[in-house]
Amino acid sequence: MSLLEIKNLEHRYGNHTVLAGLNLTLEEGEIIGLLGPNGAGKTTLMKIISGLIQTYDGSVLVNGAPVGIGSKSIISYLPEQTYFRKSENIRSAIGMFRDFYADFDEKKAMEMAMDLNLDSKQKIGAMSKGMQEKLQLIFVMSRKAKLYVLDEPLGGVDPSTRDYILHTILSQYTENSSVLLSTHLVHDVEQIFDRAVFLKNGRVFLNEQVDILRAETGMSLDQYFREVYR
Amino acid sequence: MQFDNGLPIYLQIVKEMTLRALSGAMEPGEKIPPVRELAAQFGVNPNTMQRAMAEMERDGLVYTERTSGRFLTREEGVLAEKRKSFAREETEKYLAYMKKIGFTTEEVASYVKAMGEKGEETI
Structure with a gap:
């Protein structure tokens, strides 16, 4: 049984076809880059996997069961936009995550937040954007999920924040979970990927191990990406 | 370590580790840190590091002792x-x-x- 098995997935947004019969199977224990230019359907696909979009045709199985209550408990989703309320502080946000998710490791989240030298009573709205991004990732990675779905976790962050985020992903994921990470800035992250999935015209254009791709093409993932989407 | 992203990363790690062995930065018979720790050091994912270790094992550069981990070869x-x-x-x-x-x-x-x-x- 695969961790994620998607067959003939179709999704329309008005007259516009976003996903046009997409097939994708992913196994556990990998960090997977979900790549494609803006508008390729990355966010839509991630929302469907995470159960936030329910209008689609085709089948989406997570750990063998259709997306639903059961899959939500094993998928940890990082949306593109931050979901904290500005008036919240770290302590209250942790409380909320604990109430929502049985697999949330409160202690770990607090430790990681304290490593950032944050005051647990500081209002989240008063923190810098980079800090909010770090905090959000800490929360998402502090769940013991099977599949981490991270939508553009590196969008618009500075290099040191990027390194922090990559390090946090690498150190928190385990062999029996997988990370699906979307980005259109391939260069910054390609060395942490096991596998790259390219979306094109609403389908999977390519699904391959990154080191195999490098050996076969002699190109970096970033160069290859630019070729494909030229 | 800076990687050349146009080459398989696991092979670049093998090369770097081999250099460490040849230059004396690592001693013959020295214990190799666990895969996760090395992966964090190199900033790559544990599977990539695992692949590098498997390659080095095939090359005879490292050997595994079932209970105590991996070691750099002692064979001159x-x-x-x-x-x-x-x-x-x-x-x-x-x-x-x-x-x-x-x-x-x-x-x-x-x-x-x-x-x-x-x-x-x-x-």
Whole structure:
């Protein structure tokens, strides 16, 4: 049984076809880059996997069961936009995550937040954007999920924040979970990927191990990406 | 470590670890840190590091003891082989370059010798 098995997935947004019969199977224990230019359907696909979009045709199985209550408990989703309320502080946000998710490791989240030298009573709205991004990732990675779905976790962050985020992903994921990470800035992250999935015209254009791709093409993932989407 | 993203990353790690062994930065028989720890050090994912270790094991550069982990080989022969192949690779590259800019093999040899003895400024 695969961790994620998607067959003939179709999704329309008005007259516009976003996903046009997409097939994708992913196994556990990998960090997977979900790549494609803006508008390729990355966010839509991630929302469907995470159960936030329910209008689609085709089948989406997570750990063998259709997306639903059961899959939500094993998928940890990082949306593109931050979901904290500005008036919240770290302590209250942790409380909320604990109430929502049985697999949330409160202690770990607090430790990681304290490593950032944050005051647990500081209002989240008063923190810098980079800090909010770090905090959000800490929360998402502090769940013991099977599949981490991270939508553009590196969008618009500075290099040191990027390194922090990559390090946090690498150190928190385990062999029996997988990370699906979307980005259109391939260069910054390609060395942490096991596998790259390219979306094109609403389908999977390519699904391959990154080191195999490098050996076969002699190109970096970033160069290859630019070729494909030229 | 800076990677050349156009080459498989696990092979670049193998090369770097081999260099550490040849240069004495790692001692023969030294314990290799756990995969996760090395992966964090190199900033790559544990699967990539695992692949690098498997490759080094195939090469005989490291060996596994079932309960206590991985160790750098103590066999001089393995390291000598690696030293030879690394030397060959770099020298071929260097020779090709020097010939391209107009040196003969003999000139390269005496140039290298003089460089090694006196340093650059006197040549």
